[in-house]
Amino acid sequence: xxxxxxxxxxxxxxxxxxxxxxxxxxxxxxxxxxxxxxxxxxxxxxxxxxxxxxxxxxxxxxxxxxxxxxxxxxxxxxxxxxxxxxxxxxxxxxxxxxxxxxxxxxxxxxxxxxxxxxxxxxxxxxxxxxxxxxxxxxxxxxxxxxxxxxxxxxxxxxxxxxxxxxxxxxxxxxxxxxxxxxxxxxxxxxxxxxxxxxxxxxxxxxxxxxxxxxxxxxxxxxxxxxxxxxxxxxxxxxxxxxxxxxxxxxxxxxxxxxxxxxxxxxxxxxxxxxxxxxxxxxxxxxxxxxxxxxxxxxxxxxxxxxxxxxxxxxxxxxxxxxxxxxxxxxxxxxxxxxxxxxxxxxxxxxx
Amino acid sequence: xxxxxxxxxxxxxxxxxxxxxxxxxxxxxxxxxxxxxxxxxxxxxxxxxxxxxxxxxxxxxxxxxxxxxxxxxxxxxxxxxxxxxxxxxxxxxxxxxxxxxxxxxxxxxxxxxxxxxxxxxxxxxxxxxxxxxxxxxxxxxxxxxxxxxxxxxxxxxxxxxxxxxxxxxxxxxxxxxxxxxxxxxxxxxxxxxxxxxxxxxxxxxxxxxxxxxxxxxxxxxxxxxxxxxxxxxxxxxxxxxxxxxxxxxxxxxxxxxxxxxxxxxxxxxxxxxxxxxxxxxxxxxxxxxxxxxxxxxxxxxxxxxxxxxxxxxxxxxxxxxxxxxxxxxxxxxxxxxxxxxxxxxxxxxxxxxxxxxxxxxxxxxxxxxxxxxxxxxxxxxxxxxxxxxxxxxxxxxxxxxxxxxxxxxxxxxxxxxxxxxxxxxxxxxxxxxxxxxxxxxxxxxxxxxxxxxxxxxxxxxxxxxxxxxxxxxxxxxxxxxxxxxxxxxxxxxxxxxxxxxxxxxxxxxxxxxxxxxxxxxxxxxxxxxxxxxxxxxxxxxxxxxxxxxxxxxxxxxxxxxxxxxxxxxxxxxxxx
Numbered sequence: 001x002x003x004x005x006x007x008x009x010x011x012x013x014x015x016x017x018x019x020x021x022x023x024x025x026x027x028x029x030x031x032x033x034x035x036x037x038x039x040x041x042x043x044x045x046x047x048x049x050x051x052x053x054x055x056x057x058x059x060x061x062x063x064x065x066x067x068x069x070x071x072x073x074x075x076x077x078x079x080x081x082x083x084x085x086x087x088x089x090x091x092x093x094x095x096x097x098x099x100x101x102x103x104x105x106x107x108x109x110x111x112x113x114x115x116x117x118x119x120x121x122x123x124x125x126x127x128x129x130x131x132x133x134x135x136x137x138x139x140x141x142x143x144x145x146x147x148x149x150x151x152x153x154x155x156x157x158x159x160x161x162x163x164x165x166x167x168x169x170x171x172x173x174x175x176x177x178x179x180x181x182x183x184x185x186x187x188x189x190x191x192x193x194x195x196x197x198x199x200x201x202x203x204x205x206x207x208x209x210x211x212x213x214x215x216x217x218x219x220x221x222x223x224x225x226x227x228x229x230x231x232x233x234x235x236x237x238x239x240x241x242x243x244x245x246x247x248x249x250x251x252x253x254x255x256x257x258x259x260x261x262x263x264x265x266x267x268x269x270x271x272x273x274x275x276x277x278x279x280x281x282x283x284x285x286x287x288x289x290x291x292x293x294x295x296x297x298x299x300x301x302x303x304x305x306x307x308x309x310x311x312x313x314x315x316x317x318x319x320x321x322x323x324x325x326x327x328x329x330x331x332x333x334x335x336x337x338x339x340x341x342x343x344x345x346x347x348x349x350x351x
Numbered sequence: 352x353x354x355x356x357x358x359x360x361x362x363x364x365x366x367x368x369x370x371x372x373x374x375x376x377x378x379x380x381x382x383x384x385x386x387x388x389x390x391x392x393x394x395x396x397x398x399x400x401x402x403x404x405x406x407x408x409x410x411x412x413x414x415x416x417x418x419x420x421x422x423x424x425x426x427x428x429x430x431x432x433x434x435x436x437x438x439x440x441x442x443x444x445x446x447x448x449x450x451x452x453x454x455x456x457x458x459x460x461x462x463x464x465x466x467x468x469x470x471x472x473x474x475x476x477x478x479x480x481x482x483x484x485x486x487x488x489x490x491x492x493x494x495x496x497x498x499x500x501x502x503x504x505x506x507x508x509x510x511x512x513x514x515x516x517x518x519x520x521x522x523x524x525x526x527x528x529x530x531x532x533x534x535x536x537x538x539x540x541x542x543x544x545x546x547x548x549x550x551x552x553x554x555x556x557x558x559x560x561x562x563x564x565x566x567x568x569x570x571x572x573x574x575x576x577x578x579x580x581x582x583x584x585x586x587x588x589x590x591x592x593x594x595x596x597x598x599x600x601x602x603x604x605x606x607x608x609x610x611x612x613x614x615x616x617x618x619x620x621x622x623x624x625x626x627x628x629x630x631x632x633x634x635x636x637x638x639x640x641x642x643x644x645x646x647x648x649x650x651x652x653x654x655x656x657x658x659x660x661x662x663x664x665x666x667x668x669x670x671x672x673x674x675x676x677x678x679x680x681x682x683x684x685x686x687x688x689x690x691x692x693x694x695x696x697x698x699x700x701x702x703x704x705x706x707x708x709x710x711x712x713x714x715x716x717x718x719x720x721x722x723x724x725x726x727x728x729x730x731x732x733x734x735x736x737x738x739x740x741x742x743x744x745x746x747x748x749x750x751x752x753x754x755x756x757x758x759x760x761x762x763x764x765x766x767x768x769x770x771x772x773x774x775x776x777x778x779x780x781x782x783x784x785x786x787x788x789x790x791x792x793x794x795x796x797x798x799x800x801x802x803x804x805x806x807x808x809x810x811x812x813x814x815x816x817x818x819x820x821x822x823x824x825x826x827x828x829x830x831x832x833x834x835x836x837x838x839x840x841x842x843x844x845x846x847x848x849x850x851x852x853x854x855x856x857x858x859x860x861x862x863x864x865x866x867x868x869x870x871x872x873x874x875x876x877x878x879x880x881x882x883x884x885x886x887x888x889x890x891x892x893x894x895x896x897x898x899x900x901x902x903x904x905x906x907x908x909x910x911x912x913x914x915x916x917x918x919x920x921x922x923x924x925x926x927x
Contacts, residue, residue, distance in 0.1 A: 013473045020477045031493045125727050147619030149569045151576050152592060152611045159599050159608075248724055249769035253783045253834055254755030263771050285484025289573055293596075303485055304577050307492045319485060326480035341773060342818045 006338050010331055021323040022074070025316055026067050034310040035059075040083035070316075079320075080313030084305070089317040092302060097321065098193025099180065099298035100291070104283045106215060107222035108276070115223075115231040120265065123238035138231070145228035150286045154221045154293035161217075175214050177294040185210050218294045226283050233275040237268035270341050277333035281326045360631045368623060375620040381425055382432040386586075389422035394584040402598065405605055412605035415594055416584070420605065424613045426586040431617065434498060434581075435568035438505035439560055445506070446513025447556060451549055453514065454521035475511045483508045487570060488579045496582050501574065505567045516559055520552035527551075554629060561625020565618040572614055588614040671739075673842050673874040674698040674721070678734035681713075681720050681898075690716050690729065691898045696876075700841065703865075703875040705885030705906070707921065708895035714878045715764075717895070718846040721876070722761050723751050738842065757787050760835035760873075762864075764847035766827035770819035776803075776830055777815030783834050802833040807863060825856035832864060839871035846878045861888055882925050886910055894918045 037054040038045075054060050058069050073080070079089035122135045148156075154177075162176040175182055180195055188198040188207055195211035241247060241264035250260045288300030299318055306314035338344050364372070386393065397417035405412040411420035457468035490504035524530055525548055533547045572589030574580030581587040583594065588610045595607025679694035691713050698704050706714055719725045721736055723743055736743040738759060743751065755761070763769050770779060780799035784790050790798070796815065803811030806829040819827060828848070835843055848864065849857040865888055868875055879885055885892045886906055893903040894917060902915040913919045 013469070017473055017477050017480075020474070021480065024477070024481075028489055028493060032489075033493070033495075127727055143619065143622075146565065146622045147615045149572060149614060149618070151573060152614060155592065155596055155599060155607060155611065159604060162600070243726070245763065245765065245768040246771040248719075249761075249763050249831075250771065251724055251752075252722055252755060252761040252763065253786070254752045254757070255782055255786045256752070259782055259786070263774055266773050267771065281480065281482055282484075284482040285573075288482075288484055288488075289577065292577060303488070304579075307488055307579055310492070315489065319481065319489060322482045322485055323477070323480045326482060327476065330476055330480060342775070343772060343820050 003335075003339055007335060010334065014327070014331065017327055018324055021327065022071065022320055023067060025319045025323065026070060027063065029312050029316045029319070030063060030066070032310050032312065032315070036083060036310070036312050039310060079317040082306070082311050082314045084309045084311045084314075089313045092314065093299075093317050093321060095190065095193060096297070096299045096302050099195075099296070100284070100287050100300060102194045102196065103215070103218055103222060103287050103290070103296070103298065104280065106219045107226065107283060108280065110219060110223040111227035111230055115227045116234060119231050119234040120238055120261075123235045123242060123268075125242050138235075142228065142232060145225060145231075148225060149289075150221055150225040151289040151293050153225060154217070154290055157217060157221065158293070174216065175210070177217070178214070179295045179297055180214055181207065181210050182214075218290045218296055221290050221293075222283060222286055226279050226286055229275055229279055230272060234268060234272040237271050238265065241265070241267045266340070270337055273333055273337055273340075277329050280329045284322050284326065357631050360627065363630075364627065368627060371620050371623040372627060374616065375624045378428050378432060378617050378620060381428040385428050386426040389419075389425045391419035391422040393418060393422045393426045393586045396584075402603055402606065404603075411609040414591065414606045415598070418584075420591075420609050423586040423591060424588075424609055427588045427591065427610070427613065428617065430498065430581055430585055430587045431568050431571055431589075431614070434502055434505065434571045435564045435621075438502045438567045439509065439563045441502070441506035442509035442563065443513050443556065443560055446510040447517045447549070449510075450514040450517025451521050451545060454518040454525065455543075457518075458522060458525045472515075475514060479511045479515075481508075484570065484573060487574055488577070491574060491579050496580055498581065498585075501571060501580055505570055508570075509563055509567065512563065513556065513559065516555055517549075517552055520555050521548050524548045524551050558625055558629050561621060561628060565621040565625075568614070568618055568621070588617075671700065672697040673700045673739060674876065675737040676721070676734070677737075679717075679720065679731065679736060680733040681716055681725065681729055682732045684728055684730050689732070689898065691720065692733075694734065694900055696893065696900070696903070698842070698874050698876055700874050701869070701872045702891070703868075703877060703889045705889035705892040706876065706878045706895055706900075707880065707882055707885045707892060709921075710880055712895050713898040714880075714895055715846055716898075718761075718763075718844055718878055721844055722755075722759070753787070756783060756834065756840065757838040758840050759842045759844065760838075760840040762828075762831050762835050762843065762845040762848045764850040765824075766831045767819055767822065767824055767851070769831060770822075770827060772819050775816055775818050776822070779830070780815075780834065780837075783837070787838065798837075802837050803830070805836075805867070806830070806833040807859075808833075824852050825860060828852060828856075828860050829863070832860065832867070836867050836871060836873070840873055842876070843868055843873045844876045844878075847880065848877065849879070849881070849884065857884075882921060894921065 035050075035054075037050045037057060037059060041050055041053060058066050061069070070080070077090050079093065081088055082092065085092075118134060118138055121131060122138050124131050158177050161174065181187065185207055188195070188202040188204055191198050191201050196208060196215070199205070199208040199211055244264070244267075246267075247260060247264050250263060255263075284299075287298060288303060290296070291298045291300040292304060299321075302314055303318040305311070306318065361369070381388075395418070397413075400409070400413045400417040402415055402417075403409055403413045409419050409421065411424060414420055414423070453468060453471055456464050458464075486508055487501075487504040490507065491501055494500040494503070525543070529551075530543055530548055533543045571580055571587070572592070575582075575587050575589030576593045578593070581590055583590050591610035592607050592614065595603075595605075595610065598604075599607050674696065675698075676694050676696040679691060680689060681691040682689045694717060696704070706717065708714055716725070716729065719729075720731055721743070723746075725731070731744055738754070741754070770776075774782075777796065777799055780802060781792060781795040784795045784798060799815060800811045803814055808814055808826060808829055814822075814826075814830075822830065835845075843864075845864070849860060852860060861884065864875070867873075875889075877885070877889055889906055891903065892906050892909050893900045894909070894915060895901070896915075896917045902909065902913065902918045904914075909918065910922065913922055
């Protein structure tokens, strides 16, 4: 009941939020320098044809009207056309969104597989040698991950593994920064857009393996850099929870160590979850840079190209997607947090 | 006070952190003077010296334009650090006050303020949901890649972070006792927000600032790296890395390597600086000092020769004691400061003993050491703790766990904070029952209701689904009491069982504890700072000072004829 009320309330806000997002994006993109009609036709085209194109793109109308037109089209799945590539933005997005999401979610998966257990172990109050070793290792990790920019880590990896004579890694074992697949590999038929899933659907294990190997470096880079905030938050929250009165009391009552630990972890999970939501948003930006470094053809590259060439429609499509995606992630995080923590009030707005 | 703390923190820093601190100030120095100490011009191309490897003349080599990389690295903090610091400063100055105002408005309650707060947060969420990096990229593309525009873009995307952090901190802080106190004294709401609450939110803000500065520098570098930030030839690390990256794969590593190292070190030293700042801001850093004071007190206080500190309890009618403590000493693990020494106690079955003394003399440490719940920083250094014929100090954790609650129960101070905020009363009771016997959830629920009834909770079935924050202090204490007495333990150790309760509730809870314990034949060790409680509820009273028991006697005798000067002092305090 409490949860249903909260969900209803949040979804009520979601609709105006999405409109606000689309409007901000729209205005922002209209402010980009350069006349799209002129850019599209080139500097030598006669003014008359530029005028004609401008009218065709509704650029001669006032901004609110343009927005309404854009919105109408967007509802029909038409996000405009890139004048650089002459492709439908909607198609581009559909083929590229899964690529980037695959990167992001695999990175998160690795974070939860490796860093979350590490955070819990190192927060432990018992000081045996295993904990000590982990504490020393993760201490170094914490230092390093906070300071290494994602693109720099990517470059460093490329340099040490693949660059010229210094390259330590034979290409047969781990492929270099050549994108999603090797140059001789064929993409599997498009179903979901995820290389791993699509190749499995096609039953092509060779492509699956190649796609997997090509994912290792970008996913490692992303999870190394963006796992740090999650790791640090969870560790400090866990340390706090294990020191807290309620943990001592749970021990004094004689509860089993696993219950004591899970109950402490439950308290630590809330803030960690919130940080994870924020990290997903940063991962989207991080994917932009990492895709660039590893020549991975995803949304990020798409956005960079759009911005560099002042290509309205792709930027708009990307920013809009990214904002709505983040919004939904925040919403999911808030809902889970709300379900987990009875202290959050229905009307309340936890950070 | 702040200076004292800074000094203390600096002295306590590990050597490597000091080194990083020096490096941090090195970067600050370069931010101001870097461009002037660069040995070569930083923006003039020199085609004859393109891509030279590191050498004596060019320690870091030269870049694709033939410019000395060392000179550019020295000059670059001027761009990167200034953008990061200024952008962060703007976001804090905008975000923090906004957060305080929103939180204050919100905490006033009422439909209007909640609606406002919710709308505000949702709009903020919209701004925050634009991926920072892409948003900054678009902003820079819109307004052009000048340093000012990059600062504006980065400040803009970071402001909501501070609004959120400050708001949520203030919201939880205004509920805390000190803010209530400030309100009670008659301070105005806004004044409370800025004078009393904001300073308490400051540690969080400062930590966030250090994170944000590093992040802003990374963002600047990232933007420049993809060509949407600072444009060449301005010396900027991200752009330098981008131009060097092209030559990385053909083995000309230096052009990207040195700027990369510099960028990493800058962000790293800002991060460590932030951590050091956190330690400075954290008043708890002063704690070691108080411990030292205690140690000092222990040395002098214990040496007072007037009365031998041997226990003077009349043991003539002592039957088999439930709890026997001999020569118990506890010390801090790393500093070896003794916190307790030579503690002797004996508690007879069904009897009650009070331990009194001012706070800070080790009463709670004694409780924790009796219960085998000392934090890892403290350890028993000598003596023995025996329960019946079990030696608790050498007992395995598992057997100790089995005895908890069933034989040795504990009540710890501030019941509300003893209950896990995310576990409701029913789950807490059920897990306590299931920890000690095989019992189905259904039966556990029935038992839980009986237990809550036993401690006088009205409507017990309803209370099972209540979470600690929904309980009053007295109710939480009753829940703890129900848990403590659910197996009729032989020994109950109650540490400040009435802390935080008002006087009438104190009496109710203590009376109830006594009644139930006497019914079950439970011996009680009651630790309290309140002599009245000790006088009323305990058969014998021990007086603790500076980690020792200085006097122990039957209650009436102790109050009629105190022997130790500290006991007399305590009694005088009450009688005045």
